[in-house]
Amino acid sequence: MKKLLLVAMMAFGLAVNAQETSFGITGGFSNMTVKASANGISASQGASGFYVGFFADIKVSEKFNIQPELAYTASFKNDNSTNVITMPILAKYYVAENFSILAGPMLDLIVDETGDEFNSFGLGLAAGAGYDFTDNLFATARYSFGLTNRVENAVVSTKVDYFQIGLGYRF
Numbered sequence: 674m675k676k677l678l679l680v681a682m683m684a685f686g687l688a689v690n691a692q693e694t695s696f697g698i699t700g701g702f703s704n705m706t707v708k709a710s711a712n713g714i715s716a717s718q719g720a721s722g723f724y725v726g727f728f729a730d731i732k733v734s735e736k737f738n739i740q741p742e743l744a745y746t747a748s749f750k751n752d753n754s755t756n757v758i759t760m761p762i763l764a765k766y767y768v769a770e771n772f773s774i775l776a777g778p779m780l781d782l783i784v785d786e787t788g789d790e791f792n793s794f795g796l797g798l799a800a801g802a803g804y805d806f807t808d809n810l811f812a813t814a815r816y817s818f819g820l821t822n823r824v825e826n827a828v829v830s831t832k833v834d835y836f837q838i839g840l841g842y843r844f
Contacts, residue, residue, distance in 0.1 A: 693732035699813070700725035701839015705748040705755060708819070711829045720750035724759065724837055738765040740775070746835070758782045759835070761799050761817070771805040779817040781833065795821040795833055814838040 703724040708717040726744025733739060739762070746757040761779040768774055779799040787793050801815025819832035 695730045695843045696727065697730065697809075697841055697843040698725070698727050699742065699744065699839055699841035701813075701837060703746050703748060704836040705746070705757070706834045706836075707823075707831065708834065709824075709829055709831045718750070720748035720753075720755060722746065722748035722754075724839065726759075728841065730765075730843060736767040738767075738773075739763070740765050746781075746837075754785075756784045758784060761815070763799060763801075763815075765803065773803045773805075775799070775801045775803055775813065775815055779835070781817075781835070783833075790825050791831075792821065792823045792825060795819055795823060797821070797833070797835065799835075801837075809843045811841050811843070812839070813841060 701724060702721070704719055704721045706717050706719040708715060710716075724744045724746040726742055728740055728742040731739040731741075741762045742760060744759045746759050748755045748757070759779060759781045761777060763775040763777040765773045765775050777799055779797040781795045781797065783791075783793040783795075785793075797817035797819045799815050799817040801813060803811055803813040805811045815837055817835040817837075819834050821832065822830050823833060824831040
């Protein structure tokens with residue numbers, strides 16, 4: 674948790690020093706998929722929900738921005754829920770006037786009690802696209818591939834992926 678907060682403070686510290694920085698809120702649909710594999714056999718289970726958070730949009734050049742975010746994500750399956758804090762730090766490149774591609778690392782921290790063998794902190798690689806409807810309103814879609822093995826058992830590999838699609842508003 675301390676590592677996540679330190680990285681968040683550093684990312685938003687960069688935003689304060691940038692010349693053209695805007696801030697905003699974002700939210701939408703989220704799907705979390707847990708994938709487990711062992712001995713050539715794999716299984717996955719998904720849970721859908723929502724995410725809501727805030728971001729900084731740091732203009733680096735005419736076509737390139739950095740967009741760190743901090744969001745709360747909730748996923749639901751049957752009577753169970755999973756609560757996660759996600760922090761993507763995305764490079765945003767405008768390939769056209771209003772259309773951008775996004776890529777970068779995504780940190781996540783499962784805040785629910787997970788048990789001793791489960792690693793609640795994870796690192797993923799996110800990629801996606803965004804479209805600016807106006808200077809303030811935009812849509813984004815992205816997928817984050819989990820890179821961190823969440824089970825501290827050498828036999829089983831368990832990773833968490835996220836798909837998110839939503840809207841954002843810049844102030």
